[in-house]
Amino acid sequence: MEIEASASEDTGREGLLPSAPVCEAGKKAGALIVGVAAANAFNEYVPEGHRPEDILPGAQSVVVAGNQGPTAAAWRSPDHRVMEITGYDFRENVAVHVMCDFIEREYGYNALQAPSLPTAGHHPPMSMMLAAVLAGLGTRSLAANIILHPEYGLLYYAALVTTLPLEPNHVLQKDACPSPSCVQMYEKLGTTPCLASCPKDEGGCLEGEIDEDGRISYSSYNRERCHSRSMNFGVGSVQKSLVDIVAEEDQDRRKSMIYSDFFSQSLSSLSFYKESVAQCFECMRVCPVGQNHKRLK
Amino acid sequence: MSEPEAELDFELAKQQLTEFSARGGALVSGVADVDDFAAAPEGFRPQDLLPGAKRVFVVGGSPPRAGDWVSPKHEHQETMGTSDRINSLGLKAAKFIEASFGYYALFVPPGVNKGNQPFLSVALAAELAGCASPSLAGPLLHPKHGMLYYSAIVTTCPLPIDGRAEPACPAPACLDMWEAEGTTPCMKVCPIDDGGCLGGDIVEGRFANRRYNTARCATRVHTHWVPGFQKGLEAALDEEDPEKRKMILYSSFFTRTLWSMTYASQSQAQCYECMRVCPVGAEERTLR
């Protein structure tokens, strides 16, 4: 594929190629949105060992695909378990695979799907959230630092790392969070819907402040408490349960623990994880960003 | 289910199936005769899965990409699987056979059955279908693409049979290395007599006397999968000190093992070192 190269004023990198053909391939494969970040843009934000260059030597670009998760109807279900066990199609991952193939086949440059699964505790080798921010697809919110797209709100992200030098997108200049209605609410009540839904001082996960310019000036997110909610049943709860089960000396009590609803659901969720990894949506349920896409007849 | 057409042109049917598979991403495909599976033990032959089976159709492709191979983070390939795409294609091919030709087609499950044994050796099927040939390292090798993932479909449709492929292993570069050093890249990176899994000779240009330590390979290929879970659980149960037991059950090894079991359908392989150094298909893994 012969494509004219250009230079980027942003990054000082030369020989940059238009990103449109790659982004189009991703959208055609089902991505709702696609953006590009310069690989070296990560260096300012993440420690060595978690940068694109650490995953793929000579990395030049990170291409990020985003897609919606639950349907509008799922958001309205009064049963919280619906969204916890309902699978998504994760088309963003498919789109990333298709774009990887496209880059290696059409351009002859290395491309790999960015590793986002945890390999040491909660830590993945690379942050998809930061990738989305740097690719100009959204900004970090007060709600568990979740990346919000200005139009769609919460999206799921996958990324690829490539040695192909692509023109990057700009980081969004306007924050998606807080939304104008949240700023007004904060001025009036000193809180926002997400902060009020899960307040740190009432056993929740979130705390934050908004300055006079309407921007986030302080945020705090308790990941471990969030883990107990958003991954209520799964790897963590299996481990927690096993510690108790193994320590239990009474055979009948042990049996009850092993056959309990909690442990059974925990084991079931291990299987569901491929399709659904989130089990708490309460801060996002009340987020006004992207609400237009959650209202149907 | 439509009735099989008496006058079905099997050559044409095979051509259509091959084209369908290629459009779906297959890099290779081929047909094996079920009678050639006699070497497999009873219970693991195509007819054991599908009565009246005549052929096994095999598709191969979706290997790790060039970018995957050059990543210095071994965790990357361990968590980012590409193999499930070939299974998806295998299922589609089975449906294509039934819908287009009116013959039974059974997609061979990629998981394992009793005794940690596969339902049918997909590697044997790929070899008999001429998709690739065995290697000293273990995985089948295609002369151009090297290591690929495979999916097999057992069918009653008597498609024309492909013969076995010419051996791709040892590659010319490996023959040179054997002459000079008495070893090959795969055996050098994982030598059976030095804590590794592979051993063997090259005799008259062919590999011979192959030795393979399956149990050790399992510790590398399935480090954090079911075997790792069983080992971790055993260690926890053997530990009498409750505090130490908690350290084991909350450890990074056990945590990652549970994650790996969760995502096993996407990636079950956690060691690629013998294939990383294999010259067969290396050109396909070399980009800018």
Place this chain on the structure above:
Amino acid sequence: MSFFFVEPEIYKKYKDEVIALSDSVQVNFQEHLPPEKRRRGHSDREIAEKLGLDERTVREIRVVAERDTYDLEEWEKAIEFKDKACRAFARHGISYVFKYRDELK
């Protein structure tokens, strides 16, 4: 070497420092914040350098501490929290967080 795990004494000694330096509690992660205010979690390697431990030990302490922070009771509470919040939203929409908070109790 048998199963690698961190000795409970080492874990207890360092867990608070390790978890505080990690990204367990994420304060001011927003990218738009000025560099002097913006924070990020330290990697295991960085924590190891700060505390004079090896990286593997720090990783082990961190991973265990992530699981150990809350008792199983917190997991049980989570089910109740989500059930009430989800039902309140289905009834009242976003305004439940302000007008109908009592329904969460």
